[in-house]
Amino acid sequence: MIRALVLAFAQLSDPRVRRVVWIGVLASILAYLLLAGGVWWILAVTPMTGYGWLDGIIDVMGGLGILVLAWLLFPATVGTVSSFFLDEVVERVEARHYPALPAPRHVGWIEELATALRFLLLVLAINLAALPLYIFAPGLNLAVFYTVNGYLLGREYFEMVAHRRLGRGEARALRRARPLKPFLAGVAIAFLSTIPFVNLLVPVVASAFMVHVLQSMSAPLAAGRTTVIRR
Incomplete structure (x- = not known):
């Protein structure tokens, strides 16, 4: 598993792989600049209360709120953009x-x-359900976060990679037959996602990582399809 992760990071030496990273980052920056500029313009030209000093405070607070929101959601946006090039x-x-x-x-x-939308909705639903634990259970919240997101990320990245070689049912059957490797890989991906700046590389690194995880597993396939290599 560690070797697979090292190989995944080493894949960043490939210029075409780095290109995908830059596409995700630059497209996300552009999207947030347009969003921030639009909201700031709306706040500037729209008097909220009619009191100059209070409207000024609202403009400043709104701008700061946009910056905070952009910082929190930026990695997710990079991942969404990058997903179309993975x-x-x-x-x-x-x-x-x-x-x-x-x-x-x-x-x-x-x-x-369809796979990307299903993944996004599932992540939102499960993390919203676990939100009370994140807030009110210090210590336990980290375990819950990494367990929940490790399962989700491991499942989705594994199936995304496996679907290139297997049908949807076969990929799901392989994951359920040998669930530990995809889950541990998902936990590693979830951990990397919490590290600032490293999280910008996660979609690309996770995809490369999961290729090696898939190839380390065995799957009997229907005739005419490729056989996953046992390593």
């Missing part, structure tokens, strides 16, 4: 470390979009 990251990892693999199955953009 297939290229997986291709580069496979080409570098598993060149004998045949061509993957085609995954349409509708399937990719």
Whole structure:
């Protein structure tokens, strides 16, 4: 598992992989600049109370609120933007470390979009349900956070990578048959997501990481499909 993570970070030496990182970061910066500029303009031209001094305070507080919100949500936005380019990251990892693999199955953009939306809704729902524990259970909240998000991230990144080689049902069956590796990989991804600046690399590193995790597992596949390598 540690070796797989080291190999995933080493994949950042690939210029095409770094390109995906920069696309996610720069697109997210642009989105937040447009959002912040729009909200600031609305606050500046719209008198909220009719009292100049109070409207000035509201403008300042609103601007600070936007900056805080941008800081908190920026990694998630980077991940969302990057998710549309992660297939290229997986291709580069496979080409570098598993060149004998045949061509993957085609995954349409509708399937990719549906997977991304399902993942986003699931993460929001489960984390909102766990919110009372995050707030009112110091100490326990960290364990809950890493357990919940480790499961979610491990499952979704694993299935995203596995769907290139397996059908949806086969990928799910493989994960359920050997759940420990995807879960531990998910916990590692969740931990990296809490480290400032490193979290900007997480979508790319996690995708590369999960390719190695998948290849370390065994899956009997239907005839005509590739066999996952046992390492």
